[in-house]
Amino acid sequence: xxxxxxxxxxxxxxxxxxxxxxxxxxxxxxxxxxxxxxxxxxxxxxxxxxxxxxxxxxxxxxxxxxxxxxxxxxxxxxxxxxxxxxxxxxxxxxxxxxxxxxxxxxxxxxxxxxxxxxxxxxxxxxxxxxxxxxxxxxxxxxxxxxxxxxxxxxxxxxxxxxxxxxxxxxxxxxxxxxxxxxxxxxxxxxxxxxxxxxxxxxxxxxxxxxxxxxxxxxxxxxxxxxxxxxxxxxxxxxxxxxxxxxxxxx
Amino acid sequence: xxxxxxxxxxxxxxxxxxxxxxxxxxxxxxxxxxxxxxxxxxxxxxxxxxxxxxxxxxxxxxxxxxxxxxxxxxxxxxxxxxxxxxxxxxxxxxxxxxxxxxxxxxxxxxxxxxxxxxxxxxxxxxxxxxxxxxxxxxxxxxxxxxxxxxxxxxxxxxxxxxxxxxxxxxxxxxxxxxxxxxxxxxxxxxxxxxxxxxxxxxxxxxxxxxxxxxxxxxxxxxxxxxxxxxxxxxxxxxxxxxxxxxxxxxxxxxxxxxxxxxxxxxxxxxxxxxxxxxxxxxxxxxxxxxxxxxxxxxxxxxxxxxxxxxxxxxxxxxxxxxxxxxxxxxxxxxxxxxxxxxxxxxxxxxxxxxxxxxxxxxxxxxxxxxxxxxxxxxxxxxxxxxxxxxxxxxxxxxxxxxxxxxxxxxxxxxxxxxxxxxxxxxxxxxxxxxxxxxxxxxxxxxxxxxxxxxxxxxxxxxxxxxxxxxxxxxxxxxxxxxxxxxxxxxxxxxxxxxxxxxxxxxxxxxxxxxxxxxxxxxxxxxxxxxxxxxxxxxxxxxxxxxxxxxxxxxxxxxxxxxxxxxxxxxxxxxxxxxxxxxxxxxxxxxxxxxxxxxxxxxxxxxxxxxxxxxxxxxx
Numbered sequence: 001x002x003x004x005x006x007x008x009x010x011x012x013x014x015x016x017x018x019x020x021x022x023x024x025x026x027x028x029x030x031x032x033x034x035x036x037x038x039x040x041x042x043x044x045x046x047x048x049x050x051x052x053x054x055x056x057x058x059x060x061x062x063x064x065x066x067x068x069x070x071x072x073x074x075x076x077x078x079x080x081x082x083x084x085x086x087x088x089x090x091x092x093x094x095x096x097x098x099x100x101x102x103x104x105x106x107x108x109x110x111x112x113x114x115x116x117x118x119x120x121x122x123x124x125x126x127x128x129x130x131x132x133x134x135x136x137x138x139x140x141x142x143x144x145x146x147x148x149x150x151x152x153x154x155x156x157x158x159x160x161x162x163x164x165x166x167x168x169x170x171x172x173x174x175x176x177x178x179x180x181x182x183x184x185x186x187x188x189x190x191x192x193x194x195x196x197x198x199x200x201x202x203x204x205x206x207x208x209x210x211x212x213x214x215x216x217x218x219x220x221x222x223x224x225x226x227x228x229x230x231x232x233x234x235x236x237x238x239x240x241x242x243x244x245x246x247x248x249x250x
Numbered sequence: 251x252x253x254x255x256x257x258x259x260x261x262x263x264x265x266x267x268x269x270x271x272x273x274x275x276x277x278x279x280x281x282x283x284x285x286x287x288x289x290x291x292x293x294x295x296x297x298x299x300x301x302x303x304x305x306x307x308x309x310x311x312x313x314x315x316x317x318x319x320x321x322x323x324x325x326x327x328x329x330x331x332x333x334x335x336x337x338x339x340x341x342x343x344x345x346x347x348x349x350x351x352x353x354x355x356x357x358x359x360x361x362x363x364x365x366x367x368x369x370x371x372x373x374x375x376x377x378x379x380x381x382x383x384x385x386x387x388x389x390x391x392x393x394x395x396x397x398x399x400x401x402x403x404x405x406x407x408x409x410x411x412x413x414x415x416x417x418x419x420x421x422x423x424x425x426x427x428x429x430x431x432x433x434x435x436x437x438x439x440x441x442x443x444x445x446x447x448x449x450x451x452x453x454x455x456x457x458x459x460x461x462x463x464x465x466x467x468x469x470x471x472x473x474x475x476x477x478x479x480x481x482x483x484x485x486x487x488x489x490x491x492x493x494x495x496x497x498x499x500x501x502x503x504x505x506x507x508x509x510x511x512x513x514x515x516x517x518x519x520x521x522x523x524x525x526x527x528x529x530x531x532x533x534x535x536x537x538x539x540x541x542x543x544x545x546x547x548x549x550x551x552x553x554x555x556x557x558x559x560x561x562x563x564x565x566x567x568x569x570x571x572x573x574x575x576x577x578x579x580x581x582x583x584x585x586x587x588x589x590x591x592x593x594x595x596x597x598x599x600x601x602x603x604x605x606x607x608x609x610x611x612x613x614x615x616x617x618x619x620x621x622x623x624x625x626x627x628x629x630x631x632x633x634x635x636x637x638x639x640x641x642x643x644x645x646x647x648x649x650x651x652x653x654x655x656x657x658x659x660x661x662x663x664x665x666x667x668x669x670x671x672x673x674x675x676x677x678x679x680x681x682x683x684x685x686x687x688x689x690x691x692x693x694x695x696x697x698x699x700x701x702x703x704x705x706x707x708x709x710x711x712x713x714x715x716x717x718x719x720x721x722x723x724x725x726x727x728x729x730x731x732x733x734x735x736x737x738x739x740x741x742x743x744x745x746x747x748x749x750x751x752x753x754x755x756x757x758x759x760x761x762x763x764x765x766x767x768x769x770x771x772x773x774x775x776x777x778x779x780x781x782x783x784x785x786x787x788x789x790x791x792x793x794x795x796x797x798x799x800x801x802x803x804x805x806x807x808x809x810x811x812x813x814x815x816x817x818x819x820x821x822x823x824x825x826x827x828x829x830x831x832x833x834x835x836x837x838x839x840x841x842x843x844x845x846x847x848x849x850x851x852x853x854x855x856x857x858x859x860x861x862x863x864x865x866x867x868x869x
């Protein structure tokens with residue numbers, strides 16, 4: 001089907017799609033996507049704007065809100081802060097004409113770079129509110145990284161209370177982050193002298209723990225990464241999100 | 251992205267300015283290209299990414315298989331600080347390689363106040379500022395854009411300038427470079443000489459000596475070789491329908507100033523406002539045909555997914571086939587949720603039909619530029635707009651439910667009196683009156699008129715190029731006087747900083763003797779001088795003083811009509827004689843018909859051009 005349509009210009013293609021019968025109800029399609037590399041510096045708002053254009057370029061039969069200022073409805077899952085990468089992001093969009101999820105994914109990826117790719121497209125059976133946990137891989141490069149430092153870090157992040165200031169819409173408040181950490185493994189990688197952290201953190205709307213908070217705590221408690229950012233740095237990668245029962249969210 | 255750069259991005263504002271990786275960027279294999287070109291925009295990423303000229307030239311250069319053109323912007327202050335702290339040189343977006351590794355560096359000079367950014371970027375790249383201090387191993391530094399029509403203030407920092415439209419010139423420069431390298435006869439000196447001799451439109455300042463009279467004015471320009479031109483003629487693209495058109499656009503992830511399709515409808519302007527440099531240097535008018543534009547608009551929409559198409563040109567309503575074009579576009583834009591915007595509308599052509607076309611999916615804001623408050627002064631500047639045109643235009647807008655209008659004016663124009671200033675306030679209140687005289691207005695809302703007043707700056711290649719700018723005190727007095735004349739709360743009044751305008755005037759008419767001042771400014775960390783938060787007038791005056799420059803000599807002096815001007819070495823197509831005649835007509839308060847009504851013999855038609863309005867144009 002796609003090979004046939006490749007002869008048409010995108011505008012003709014869009015016309016053909018819009019000529020299909022309208023679905024009885026708009027259909028929600030879930031996209032799982034990766035946001036890595038230079039895309040880690042792109043904010044949520046900018047990502048939203050980018051997706052609007054990508055949907056247009058991909059000629060998807062996006063459902064638009066009715067009313068004075070029609071717009072596509074995009075719903076993103078768990079927030080990801082600027083400076084963090086992810087292999088596990090979700091976006092729900094609605095379409096109002098027939099198009100297979102395979103084709104949707106194929107069309108979108110043609111309009112995206114390798115650092116922002118759709119890895120799955122399907123009809124969802126769950127709700128974003130079911131997301132309870134997110135897992136992260138954090139890599140820290142710091143001077144004096146050692147087995148002992150890894151142990152000290154483990155102690156810091158597992159000993160309650162570990163009080164940190166959290167900025168919320170209502171203002172600042174002190175929270176203990178230890179209960180929000182389900183699991184944490186910290187190891188020293190001898191070959192490149194870095195510290196690796198695997199963490200499962202709370203990701204519910206009310207008690208979302210930003211992995212940056214772990215870095216803040218470690219900076220304060222272990223006096224790391226206070227020096228030259230050319231030699232001392234860290235990366236954060238979200239590797240999955242899970243439901244309350246620790247099964248992968250889909 | 252450069253790994254070292256990545257490490258500091260967590261500590262700067264808007265890191266998306268520096269992270270690169272945009273959809274549509276062009277990546278080539280370094281080992282297979284023969285010339286690497288760094289296209290620099292001397293301002294922030296958000297401004298530079300919006301520039302249509304850069305989009306075109308990026309595409310033109312990358313069309314050459316063995317040339318790789320990359321983009322570079324000036325990092326914001328916090329990023330600069332980090333870069334200097336960690337000894338990171340300025341790098342190009344695509345490869346992340348430092349500028350010093352490139353064969354050529356091109357700067358587009360869009361406004362005078364960006365000159366400090368040019369030097370700032372060279373400095374961040376670790377390159378010597380003066381061209382004489384850069385050796386054969388360093389990149390050739392090229393300038394172009396509107397400010398290259400008087401490149402003299404920055405002449406000592408550049409190896410060469412492109413005068414006119416760069417679509418053909420830049421590839422020619424690359425080809426010559428590659429050829430000389432391959433033949434093993436490349437030296438910087440040989441290359442510059444060869445470029446000046448063989449490529450039309452190339453100005454190599456170091457090949458011309460300037461001497462001065464005792465009173466400080468210029469005596470003469472002397473070429474140091476016999477085989478280079480004594481006057482550099484600007485280049486134009488004759489046929490806009492077949493001119494190179496970029497089918498792909500680098501798509502910014504972060505919000506930029508013009509996040510929309512920019513469809514270039516025509517070049518040049520038929521009007522000839524006497525203060526306007528763009529109206530002269532881009533002559534002759536050359537249009538694209540509606541069918542070509544429609545195809546290009548479709549192509550850009552498909553390549554970008556933007557939801558707005560802006561029809562760009564100096565004065566869009568002067569396009570002869572605007573209605574045809576709008577109709578063609580509307581055949582597909584509406585159903586694809588794309589809106590049209592028409593900046594630079596003239597009041598005399600603003601009609602209900604036009605308004606209906608642009609107010610489709612979303613509403614566009616309305617701005618008009620009467621430029622002067624009285625008919626007398628509008629005649630002096632040849633604006634050719636009547637008060638009744640303006641009032642008719644705003645009534646159309648009000649009838650369509652709009653209640654806000656923005657009006658642009660200029661103060662300090664030649665022959666201006668306080669009556670003309672008071673006329674601005676009167677005109678604004680007549681617009682308010684027009685609102686209440688419109689029966690079908692939006693009765694739920696109050697009218698709002700914003701008047702924005704800039705300061706007149708005498709610019710090269712305009713009939714007012716010899717005029718004096720008002721002194722700072724005069725400008726301030728006029729601004730205050732206008733403020734006192736506005737009593738209605740429905741009129742909002744804003745004005746440009748007269749201090750910035752004064753420095754701009756110095757740079758606009760400057761000569762090579764300004765180089766030490768700009769050099770000192772760079773040494774003292776000047777940059778982003780077009781940004782309010784960075785511009786510091788007192789520091790500028792101090793820099794000028796310490797380098798022995800009297801700003802009044804450049805800004806506030808009436809230049810002699812027989813004086814050798816710093817930009818006389820350049821031929822922009824319009825003759826000096828025409829500019830002089832226009833100046834005389836200004837003082838006689840006589841208007842000059844636009845190019846379509848009657849040819850006034852500016853001289854630009856000698857350049858030829860397709861779909862132009864010059865009657866004598868030869869092709």
